[in-house]
Amino acid sequence: MNQPRQPGSAVELRDVSFDYEETRMRFDLRIEAGAITTIMGPSGSGKSTLLNLIAGFETPQSGRVLIGTEDMTDMPPSARPVSMVFQENNLFAHLTVAQNVGLGRSPALRLSESDRLAVTEALTRTGLAGKEGRLPRELSGGERQRVALARALVRNRPVLLLDEPFASLGPALREDMVDLVAALHAEHGMTVVFVTHQPEDARRIAGNMVFLDNGTIAATGNTAEFFGKDGPPAFRNYIGLEANAAPTRDVARKRT
Amino acid sequence: MNSSRHPDFRILAGLGALAFITLLIGGAFAGLIAEGAGNLSGAYAAFDSYLLRVARFTLWQAMVSTVLSVVPALFVARALSRHPQFPGRGLILHLFAVPLALPAIVVALGVLALYGRAGYFAGIMSAVSGDEWPGIYGLSGILVAHVFFNLPLATRLFLETLNTIPADQWRLASQLGMGARSAFRLIEWPALRAGLPGTAGLVFMLCITSFTIVLTLGGGPRATTLEVAIYQSLRFDFDPARAVVLTLLQIMLTMAVISVLMRLGADTAGDTGLSVAPRRFGAAGIGETMLNGALILTALLFVAGPMLATIIAGLDADLARLAGEASVQKAALTSIVLALLSASLSVVLATALVMARRVFAMRRGNGRKTLAEQATDTGAGFVLVIPPIVVGAGWFMALRHFTDVLAMAPAMVVTVNAVMAMPFAIRAIRPAYDAASERYERLCAQLGLTGWNRIRLLDWPVLCRPLSTAFAFAMALSLGDLGVIALFGSDSVQTLPYLLLARMGSYRTADAAGLALVLGLLCLALILLAGRLGKETPR
Numbered sequence: 001m002n003q004p005r006q007p008g009s010a011v012e013l014r015d016v017s018f019d020y021e022e023t024r025m026r027f028d029l030r031i032e033a034g035a036i037t038t039i040m041g042p043s044g045s046g047k048s049t050l051l052n053l054i055a056g057f058e059t060p061q062s063g064r065v066l067i068g069t070e071d072m073t074d075m076p077p078s079a080r081p082v083s084m085v086f087q088e089n090n091l092f093a094h095l096t097v098a099q100n101v102g103l104g105r106s107p108a109l110r111l112s113e114s115d116r117l118a119v120t121e122a123l124t125r126t127g128l129a130g131k132e133g134r135l136p137r138e139l140s141g142g143e144r145q146r147v148a149l150a151r152a153l154v155r156n157r158p159v160l161l162l163d164e165p166f167a168s169l170g171p172a173l174r175e176d177m178v179d180l181v182a183a184l185h186a187e188h189g190m191t192v193v194f195v196t197h198q199p200e201d202a203r204r205i206a207g208n209m210v211f212l213d214n215g216t217i218a219a220t221g222n223t224a225e226f227f228g229k230d231g232p233p234a235f236r237n238y239i240g241l242e243a244n245a246a247p248t249r250d251v252a253r254k255r256t
Numbered sequence: 257m258n259s260s261r262h263p264d265f266r267i268l269a270g271l272g273a274l275a276f277i278t279l280l281i282g283g284a285f286a287g288l289i290a291e292g293a294g295n296l297s298g299a300y301a302a303f304d305s306y307l308l309r310v311a312r313f314t315l316w317q318a319m320v321s322t323v324l325s326v327v328p329a330l331f332v333a334r335a336l337s338r339h340p341q342f343p344g345r346g347l348i349l350h351l352f353a354v355p356l357a358l359p360a361i362v363v364a365l366g367v368l369a370l371y372g373r374a375g376y377f378a379g380i381m382s383a384v385s386g387d388e389w390p391g392i393y394g395l396s397g398i399l400v401a402h403v404f405f406n407l408p409l410a411t412r413l414f415l416e417t418l419n420t421i422p423a424d425q426w427r428l429a430s431q432l433g434m435g436a437r438s439a440f441r442l443i444e445w446p447a448l449r450a451g452l453p454g455t456a457g458l459v460f461m462l463c464i465t466s467f468t469i470v471l472t473l474g475g476g477p478r479a480t481t482l483e484v485a486i487y488q489s490l491r492f493d494f495d496p497a498r499a500v501v502l503t504l505l506q507i508m509l510t511m512a513v514i515s516v517l518m519r520l521g522a523d524t525a526g527d528t529g530l531s532v533a534p535r536r537f538g539a540a541g542i543g544e545t546m547l548n549g550a551l552i553l554t555a556l557l558f559v560a561g562p563m564l565a566t567i568i569a570g571l572d573a574d575l576a577r578l579a580g581e582a583s584v585q586k587a588a589l590t591s592i593v594l595a596l597l598s599a600s601l602s603v604v605l606a607t608a609l610v611m612a613r614r615v616f617a618m619r620r621g622n623g624r625k626t627l628a629e630q631a632t633d634t635g636a637g638f639v640l641v642i643p644p645i646v647v648g649a650g651w652f653m654a655l656r657h658f659t660d661v662l663a664m665a666p667a668m669v670v671t672v673n674a675v676m677a678m679p680f681a682i683r684a685i686r687p688a689y690d691a692a693s694e695r696y697e698r699l700c701a702q703l704g705l706t707g708w709n710r711i712r713l714l715d716w717p718v719l720c721r722p723l724s725t726a727f728a729f730a731m732a733l734s735l736g737d738l739g740v741i742a743l744f745g746s747d748s749v750q751t752l753p754y755l756l757l758a759r760m761g762s763y764r765t766a767d768a769a770g771l772a773l774v775l776g777l778l779c780l781a782l783i784l785l786a787g788r789l790g791k792e793t794p795r
Contacts, residue, residue, distance in 0.1 A: 057698055078704030089695045094717040107704045109713060 008034035008191035009068035009081060009158040011054055016063035018049060025049055025215035027063075031208075036185055036192040038202040038223060041212030042238060047195045050212065051161045054193070055084045067159060078107075083152035084161040087168070090148035091136040097123065097147050098132035104151035115154075122150040126180065142166075142173045146180070153184065160185075162194045166201070178204050199239045203227055211235045265707050270612020270632050273605045277678075280671055281642060284650025288503055291496050291653040298497025306477075307498075311505060314481040317395060317470075318463035321402035326410050326456045328403075332555045333414035334444055335548035338436075342549075348556055349415075352408035354563065357783035359736025360401075360468035361753045362776040365760070365768055366562030367392070367401045367473065369569040374765070376565055397473035402466065406459045408559050413458075417451035418444060436544050457517040464513060465506075465643045468738045468753075472760065482506040483645045487742055496653050503646050514641050570773025573766045584771070587755040591735055594669050594751060599730035601674035603723055606681035607715075609636050610689045618697065637679045644672050644739035652743055665744035669751070672740045677730035684726040684790060685719060692718040721789050728786035732779040 010033040018025045025046045031037050039047050052058040053065055056077035065073045072080050083104075091100045098119055105115040123129055126146040136144055145165050152160055162181065166174045178201050185192050196202060202209060202223055209223040211232060219232035226235055292299045336345065355363065371377050373391030381389040392400060421443060429439050467483040474480055480488070482502050489499040578584050609632045616629035625633070651668060655661050692714065700710055738753035745754040752775050759768040 055702065057701060076704075077698075077701040078706075082702075084698075084702055086698065090699065092696065092699070092714060095713070103703050103705065103713070107706070107713075108709045 007158065007189055010066075011159060011191060011193065012064075012066040013050075013053065014064045014066065016053060016060040016065060018053060018058060018060050020049065023215055027053070027217060029210065029217055029220070031191065031193060031210075033068075033191055034189050036182070036194060036205055036207030037210060038205060038207060039193060039195045039210045039212060040197070040199075040202060040235070040238070041218070045212040046215045047212055048163055051084065051163050051193065051195060054080075054159070055082050055161055056080050080159075081157045082159045082161060083155045083157045084163060085145065085148045085152060085165040087164045090151075090165075091144055093136050095135075096132065097128060097134050097136070097139070100136070100147055101151045101154055104153075104155040118154045119150075122153040123147075125153065125184075126150040142169050142177060145169070145177060149180065149184065153188070156188075157190070159191045159193070162192065162196075164195050164197065167197060171200075174198065174201065175204065181205065199227070209235075211238070213238075264615050266608075266611035266615045269608035270615075271628070273608035273612070274628075274631055274635075276605065277636075277639065277675055280675055281639065281647060283654060284642075284647040287650040287652070287654025288500050292500040292504075295497045298495075299501050302495075302498040302501040307501065307505070310480050310482055310485045310502070311509075313479065314464060314483075314509070317398050317402075317479070317481065318460050318466075320395075321399055321406065321463040322456055322460045324399060325403045325406035325459050326452070328555065329407050329410035329414055329455075330448055330452075331551055332407070333411045333418060334440065334448075335551045336411070336415055337418040337444075338548055339545070339552075342552065348552065349412065351556070351559060351563075352412055354780065355405050355408050355559065357732065357780050358563075358776050359738070359753060359779055360405075360466070361472060361738050361756055362566060362736070362772045362779075363401055363404060363562060364469055364472040365569070365756070365772040366566035366776075367397060367404065368765075369769060370561050370565035371397070371400060376568070393473060393475035394479040397475070398466075398470055398479060401469045401473055402463050404559060404562055405469075406462060407555065410455050410459055411555070413455045414448055414451060417447050421447050436541065454517070457513070461510070461513050461517060465510060467643070467645055467742075471738075471742070472757070482509070483643060486645055486649050490649060490652055490743060499649055499653065503649050506643065506646055510641055510643065566769070566772055566776055569766075569769035570776075573770025573773070575770050575774075578767060578770045583750070583755065587750045587752050588774075590666075590749065591751040591753075594666060595673075595731045595734040598670045598673040598734040599677070599727045601670060602677040602681050602730040602734075603685075603726050605674060606636075606678050606685055606726060607689075607719070607723070609678075610682055610686045613686075614690055614693050618693075636682055639675050640679055644676055644737070645743065647672050647675075648740040648743040662744055662746040662749065665741065665746065665749040668744050669734070669737075669740050673734035673737050674730065676737075677726075677733045680729055680733070681726035684722045684729070684786075688719055688722045689715070725786045725790040728782045728789065732782035732786070735782070736775060736779045 011031040013027040013029045016025075016027040018027075023044065023046070027046070027050060029050075039050060041047050049058060053060055054067070056065075056072065056075060056079075060073065063073075064071055067081055091097075092103075095103075099109060101119045101122060102109055102111050102115065105111055105118065111119070120129075120132070123132060126149050128143065128146055128150060131139065131143070136147070139147070148165065166177045169177065181192065181194070182205050192207075194201070194205060206223050209219075209221060209226045210217060211219040211226070211234065213234060218234050219226075221232075225231060227241075231241070336342065336348070339345070342348075368391075369375050371392045373389065375391065378389040378391065425443055429443055434442065464481075465483065466481065467487070470479070470481045470484045471487065474484060482505055486499050486502045486506065489495045489502060613629060613632040616626060616632065620626065620629065648668060651664070652661055655664055696714060700706065700714065705714060735751075736753060738757060741749075741751050741754045742757065745751070750758070752771060756768050756771045756775065759765075759771065
């Protein structure tokens with residue numbers, strides 16, 4: 001990539017509170033700079049809300065959101081040093097692959113020569129070379145998410161948020177995508193926050209783990225340790241490792 | 257989504273549109289009130305027996321028109337629903353959609369060409385009665401024209417209601433051996449009765465605010481409605497005090513009707529779409545089939561008659577000479593330019609309101625609607641309560657103190673027609689905009705896609721079709737309108753409907769018929785285009 005490597009920034013939520021209908025959420029959390037942090041937890045535990053607070057799609061009722069050393073609490077989403085890949089609707093259906101990626105460089109889609117070069121490079125890196133002119137509907141589900149990752153690459157922001165981006169893909173494809181994220185992280189060193197439902201994804205990508213339950217942070221630590229014998233009981237319970245596992249609490253409806 | 261701390265140009269656009277509409281309607285009311293307050297004794301004097309007679313006739317003709325439209329429509333709709341295989345059924349339903357698209361002045365001419373003193377019917381009627389056929393002017397003319405408009409509308413609405421009856425009920429009915437009579441009583445009537453108040457209310461509303469039909473077919477002080485009396489008091493008698501009283505009365509009347517309609521849950525913006533779902537069930541007997549066939553045929557003849565008369569009379573006119581006339585060319589050009597401007601303004605206003613409403617709704621989350629959101633939401637539909645003549649009359653009275661009123665004709669025609677078409681434009685645009693926003697709002701926020709960039713890269717590609725639908729519809733509405741232009745028109749500013757009225761007034765009937773054909777076809781083409789653009793979903 002012909003651009004200065006943008007090192008990852010730490011993300012910090014200081015006493016953040018956010019109430020939505022009957023759910024009350026309280027987050028106090030520091031996410032390590034330049035690391036991969038996986039967020040897991042039952043549906044309705046606040047995983048997406050956590051990412052939305054970092055990205056600026058939601059504003060906390062109290063508390064501060066910091067990225068690097070700067071207070072981001074009142075910044076609009078586009079002004080934050082953050083890229084986010086959603087579960088779906090990452091692409092404008094009427095724009096081509098290259099245009100969708102190019103929007104990461106200029107919201108007016110006025111691209112310089114170096115912008116165009118960066119778009120081509122990012123598409124090559126994500127395995128989409130030759131598909132620049134396609135429309136999203138002509139791509140597979142996995143390819144569409146690769147386009148979103150390519151756009152995150154050309155945006156070159158220090159924090160990459162992934163909100164269950166591979167949830168609708170099959171197991172083999174999901175492994176490929178998780179490996180791609182790990183490789184991009186190794187190359188660029190941005191801070192990656194990865195929300196997933198799949199324990200295999202977390203295990204595969206390693207790094208840190210944050211376990212949410214009922215709107216609060218239930219446990220944090222090293223992912224490998226989480227899956228070990230001494231992992232937090234609530235987490236072991238959630239993924240079904242505990243012998244006398246209580247019935248799953250995963251019944252609340254997901255808020256999207 | 258909660259980003260209320262960041263300004264959004266869409267809110268500004270919506271507030272701008274609201275301010276514009278408020279100014280247009282508020283200005284008219286200010287004109288009315290200033291005029292009335294300035295001449296209180298004149299206003300009191302206007303409460304006379306003439307006023308009472310006009311008000312009574314307005315209500316009377318609307319009531320009779322409604323009954324004559326709605327009651328036959330019940331049976332025609334039922335007949336059509338009983339015979340899904342009736343030959344030409346689809347064609348009949350399409351034909352029944354045409355009157356709604358035709359300008360009232362074209363319909364008035366069609367009715368005259370058929371039933372007028374010198375109409376195609378006159379020969380037969382004179383031979384049958386032995387007397388000279390006097391032609392249908394006055395109440396009978398108004399009724400025929402109103403039924404021509406509203407019988408097909410009501411039929412389509414009732415048919416839609418009947419189509420909502422679940423197929424299972426019909427299977428059950430045939431299993432139980434229900435005859436036509438008991439099926440009507442137990443299945444069809446309960447469904448129709450639910451739709452009856454809304455449909456009747458809508459028709460009543462359309463008839464009570466009818467201007468062009470009454471102006472052209474009413475023919476004299478005995479058959480005058482409030483709207484026509486407003487026009488006459490301003491253009492002929494120049495009695496502003498009377499105009500104020502008439503206008504206030506008209507507003508009170510429409511408000512009363514609307515409040516009843518709202519209670520009945522009617523949709524005042526009307527409906528043009530209809531799913532034609534042929535459904536088969538126990539076949540009708542021979543007697544019923546004959547009766548239904550006769551019923552459908554009669555309705556068909558009644559609706560097709562004036563249309564055919566318009567076409568034949570129009571083709572009889574010297575179209576080539578008309579096309580060469582400077583005044584016709586000028587009126588056509590004026591009409592098209594004003595309609596283009598009006599449609600553009602209408603679409604811009606509608607889009608601004610749709611955008612602002614969406615932003616308000618997103619910021620609100622699950623909270624209560626704010627007043628601003630209400631205004632951009634249901635509030636916008638309320639402009640339909642205020643007849644264009646009323647807005648025109650208010651501005652007419654206000655402007656005459658400052659400027660040459662007739663010189664303001666273009667601005668008034670464009671703005672009033674734009675605002676009147678706006679609720680329909682909102683209806684076409686809003687679903688597409690809200691769906692796109694639902695999908696892309698977060699992405700736009702993330703990428704900083706706002707303002708002009710967002711319009712260029714997202715809104716325009718997504719809204720292109722609904723905007724075209726709204727545009728074509730607004731343009732047709734404005735092209736055919738003879739409300740504001742009747743008040744503000746003059747020799748220097750003439751539209752096609754105005755020229756048509758002038759030619760009728762000077763008894764150049766053939767010219768008028770030729771113009772009516774052209775105007776009718778133009779509006780019909782636009783409405784068909786709007787329907788086609790609206791139906792096909794993009795990709």
